[in-house]
Amino acid sequence: MPPEISVVIPLHDEEPNVVPLHRELTGVMRTLGVPYELILVDDGSRDATFARLAEVHNQDANVRVIRFTRNFGQTAAFAAGFAHARGRFIVTLDGDLQNDPADIPRLLGLARDQDVVCGWRKNRKDAFLTRHVPSVAANWLLGVVTGIRLHDNGCSLKVFRADVVKPLRLTPGMHRYLPALASRLGGRIVEVVVNHRPRRFGRSKYGLSRTFGVLRDLLRLRRLMRQASDPGRPVPRLYEISEVLETI
Numbered sequence: 001m002p003p004e005i006s007v008v009i010p011l012h013d014e015e016p017n018v019v020p021l022h023r024e025l026t027g028v029m030r031t032l033g034v035p036y037e038l039i040l041v042d043d044g045s046r047d048a049t050f051a052r053l054a055e056v057h058n059q060d061a062n063v064r065v066i067r068f069t070r071n072f073g074q075t076a077a078f079a080a081g082f083a084h085a086r087g088r089f090i091v092t093l094d095g096d097l098q099n100d101p102a103d104i105p106r107l108l109g110l111a112r113d114q115d116v117v118c119g120w121r122k123n124r125k126d127a128f129l130t131r132h133v134p135s136v137a138a139n140w141l142l143g144v145v146t147g148i149r150l151h152d153n154g155c156s157l158k159v160f161r162a163d164v165v166k167p168l169r170l171t172p173g174m175h176r177y178l179p180a181l182a183s184r185l186g187g188r189i190v191e192v193v194v195n196h197r198p199r200r201f202g203r204s205k206y207g208l209s210r211t212f213g214v215l216r217d218l219l220r221l222r223r224l225m226r227q228a229s230d231p232g233r234p235v236p237r238l239y240e241i242s243e244v245l246e247t248i
Contacts, residue, residue, distance in 0.1 A: 001035045002035065002086050003030070003036050003037040003086050003087040004034040004035050004036065004037045004087055004088055004089065005029070005034060005035075005036040005037075005087045005088075005089050005091060005108065006036070006037050006039055006081075006085035006086060006087035006090045006091070007025060007029070007036065007037070007038045007090075007092075007093070008039045008041070008078060008082065008085060008090055008091070008092050009021070009038070009039070009040050009041065009081070009092070009094070009095045009170050010041045010043050010077030010078060010080030010091055010094070010095060011040060011041065011043065011045065011049055011053070011077075011095035012042075012043040012044065012049070012071060012077075012095075013045045013047050013049060013094060013155075014045070014049050014095045014201075015045070015047040015048045015051075015052055016200075016201035017057060017095055017096055017097050017200070017201055018040075018049060018052035018053055018055075018095070019052060019055070019056065020097060020200075021095055021097055021101075021143075022056040022060070022063070024036070024101045024102075025038060026038075026062075026100040027101075028102060028104055028105065029062075029101075029104070030141070031037070031105065031106060031236075032108070032219055033216055036062060036087065037062050037064055037085075037086065037087065038060075038063045038064065039057075039064050039065060039066065039084055039085060040053050040064070040065050040066070040095075040245060041065075041066045041068070041078075041079045041080055041081050041083070041177075042065065042066065042067045043068050043071055043072060043074070044068045044069070044071030044072065044231060045074065046068040050065075050067055052085065053065045053245070054060075054245060056192045057245045057246075057247075061099065061138045061247040063129070063245075064084065064244070064245065064246040064247075065245040065246070066080050066081070066084060066240045066244050066246075067241065067244070068080075068240065068241060068242060069241070069242045070240075071237060072239040072240070073172055073238075074133075075170050075171070075172050075173055075174050075175040075237040075238065076172070076204055076239035077238065078092060078170070078175045078178075078240070079170045079238050080137050080238075080239050082162075082166050082168075082239065083161060085158075085166065086171055087162060088127065088161070088162055089108060089159055089160070089161060089162065090113055090159070090160045090161075090162050090165055091107070091108070091157075091159050092156055092157070092158050092159075092160070092178075093156050093157045093158075094156040094157075096199055097158060097197065097199070097200050097201070098125065098196055098197050098198070098199055099119070099155075099194070099197075100157075100194065100195035100196070100197060101198070102138075102155075102195065103119065103157060103194040103195055104159075106141045106192065107119065107157070107158075107159045107192065107194075108159055108195060109187050110159075110190055110192060111119055111159040111160075111161065113226040114161075114188045114189065114190050115160070115161050115164045115182065115183075115185075115186030115188040115235060116160050116161075116164065116165075116172070116178075116179050116182050116183070116186070116188070116189045116190075117158060117159040117189075117190055117191075118150055118152070118153075118155065118157065118179055118189065118190070118191045118192070119152065119155040119156075119157035119158060119191075119192065119193075119194035120150070120152040120155060120191045120192060120193050120194060121142075121152050121155050121196035122151070122152075122193045122196075123151075123196060124196050125196050125197060125198040125199075135152070137151060137213070138154075138214045139151055139153050140179070140216070141214075141215070141218055142180070142221075143229065144212070145218050145221050146177070146180040146183075146221060146222070146225065147183075148179055148180045148183050148189060148194045148203075150177075150179060150189075150191050151170045151191060152191070153176060153177065153179065153180075154176060154195070155220055156197075157194050157214070158178065158179070160178070160182060161196060162184060163185070163186070164182040164185040165182050165185075166188035167177065167181075167185065167200045167229070167231065168181050168182065168228045168229065169227060169228050169229075169230065169233050169234075169235055169236060170228060170236070170238065171211040171224065171227075171228075171236055171238075172238065173217065174224065174228065176214060176217075177221065177224075177225075180221070180225055181224075181225055181228045181229065183225075184225055184228065184229035185229055187189065190198075193200070193228070198226055199232050206213075209238070221225065226236065
């Protein structure tokens, strides 16, 4: 049977997180009682992330692995996952174990009546001055510019109806604004508080510079929203795939 739910996760140098992430996700997804797939995108990792992904693929027919030729960034990884997703609902989350898979069933329950369900990390486990405070300011400005007022655009834990996110023509950095972009194709958006956990392994790959990038994007965001939902616009080439592991 084709999957009802596709879970898309970008990973870059997340070797120690792969196995516990797969274990947690599998435990949660099996409770749902519907067909699902896990699409794990290796975004040019330099450690043994791909080797760990190959291991979980060999153990689990629900796992599909996409490997990039090099690091193309989070937007590219999400775009590749969306392009390969076969489910009616697409769940996104990070591969660093800070998003809690236990929240997924609750978000999926809301997705039956919504186009996009967004996680809100109300009690963030990040540095207050360098991550939390700039995020509050950036989210407020994004709400003013786009009209989509969310507390936490940056939370990767989201659920989309596939038909509002698969057609998007994404450009680099646009994963930060997926709810606003998807609103052009479906305007029912809801936000719900989710659990946010401290990072167990590795280190964060994002810092204060990302907030400055958001501020630059605000000047062109309305135009980017129109372009992303324009079916006549060519699909940008965001990534190059080295190999795909999947069970036929």
